[in-house]
Amino acid sequence: NAGVTQTPKFRVLKTGQSMTLLCAQDMNHEYMYWYRQDPGMGLRLIHYSVGEGTTAKGEVPDGYNVSRLKKQNFLLGLESAAPSQTSVYFCASRMSSAGELFFGEGSRLTVL
Amino acid sequence: GEDVEQSLFLSVREGDSSVINCTYTDSSSTYLYWYKQEPGAGLQLLTYIFSNMDMKQDQRLTVLLNKKDKHLSLRIADTQTGDSAIYFCAESLGPSGTYKYIFGTGTRLKVLA
Numbered sequence: 001n002a003g004v005t006q007t008p009k010f011r012v013l014k015t016g017q018s019m020t021l022l023c024a025q026d027m028n029h030e031y032m033y034w035y036r037q038d039p040g041m042g043l044r045l046i047h048y049s050v051g052e053g054t055t056a057k058g059e060v061p062d063g064y065n066v067s068r069l070k071k072q073n074f075l076l077g078l079e080s081a082a083p084s085q086t087s088v089y090f091c092a093s094r095m096s097s098a099g100e101l102f103f104g105e106g107s108r109l110t111v112l
Numbered sequence: 113g114e115d116v117e118q119s120l121f122l123s124v125r126e127g128d129s130s131v132i133n134c135t136y137t138d139s140s141s142t143y144l145y146w147y148k149q150e151p152g153a154g155l156q157l158l159t160y161i162f163s164n165m166d167m168k169q170d171q172r173l174t175v176l177l178n179k180k181d182k183h184l185s186l187r188i189a190d191t192q193t194g195d196s197a198i199y200f201c202a203e204s205l206g207p208s209g210t211y212k213y214i215f216g217t218g219t220r221l222k223v224l225a
Contacts, residue, residue, distance in 0.1 A: 004154075033213060040120060042200065042217035043155075050211050058212065090154055097211050098143050098204055103154030 002026050006091050006104035013081045013111045021076040021107050023091030031094045032074040033058075033101070034066065036087040043090065049074055050097075081111045116203060116216035123222045130188040132219045134201035137182060141203035144177060146186045149198040149218070158186070158199070188221075196223045 004025045013019055023032065030051050035043040035058075045058030047066040055066045063085060065077045074093075078085060088108050092101040115137045124130045136144070142163055147155040161168045161175045161184075168175045174187040184201055198218045205212045 031211060031213075035215070040217065042116075042118075043215040045212060045214065048212065059214075092154075092213075094213075100145075100157045100160070101147075101155070101202075101213060103156070105154050106152075 004091055004093055004102050004104040006089070006107045008107060009105065010108050011110070013078075013109065015082060015111060017081050018077070018079050019081065019109075020078075021089055021091075021109075023074045023076070023093075023104060025072055025074075025091075025093040025102070027093065027095070027102065028071070029093035029095050029102070030071075031097065032068065033092045034064075034074065034076045035090045035092065036060065036085075037090060037106075038087050046076065046089075078109075081109075083111045085109065086111045116201060116214050118199075118201060118216040118219045120217060121220050121222070123224060124191050125224050126191060126193055128191055130186075130191045130195070130221055130223075132186045132188075132199050132201075132221065134184040134186075134216050135182055136184065136201070136203050136214075136216075138203060138205060138214075139179075139182065140205055143204045144175075144184050145202040145204065146173075146175065147200045147202060147215075149200065151197075155200060191221075191223050193223045193225055196221055 033048040034046040049068040052071040091104045145160040146158040172189045
């Protein structure tokens, strides 16, 4: 069982470059979330989706865009990377509005 | 608004009990959760409590919920070195909270042998 898979796992970018993080889940989950984890700040919600074709802003959406064109995939895009976006990014999914979140292993992004 | 707060660090001796505390602000939470994160890994669910419960026990874990004070705690009995990790509390918001899932800052538990 793959569960939640994030790609890539590591990436180094220069300021101003763009990139996309891919999250794929094979559990037929409706809800998907992108978080960033920074020391002392816990997990902060960037964007989330409550179903295919829908997206919504979380706590820290600026500088990021997302798309949920297919139910199993949730893409997180950085159009013009900044050093403040250096972080570990986690994708998570759940079946219903009150269920357990299943996490990917994380993607470590460094912006120079 | 939504805000979940925890202390950042806790250190205990092996065999002692650990108590990790959390406060939250959104009273519309339907479920409250405790997740564990080991180094280099994602988070995994430890236990959860429905918002109309006061207490839940699951083997070495005891969750206490004080809804009036919006305070949640996780007690780990007989703490072992394998319990060293970061512990996050989280709240799941319903339709009025647009289905957000909000985490606290995390408490790093260090167990001393």
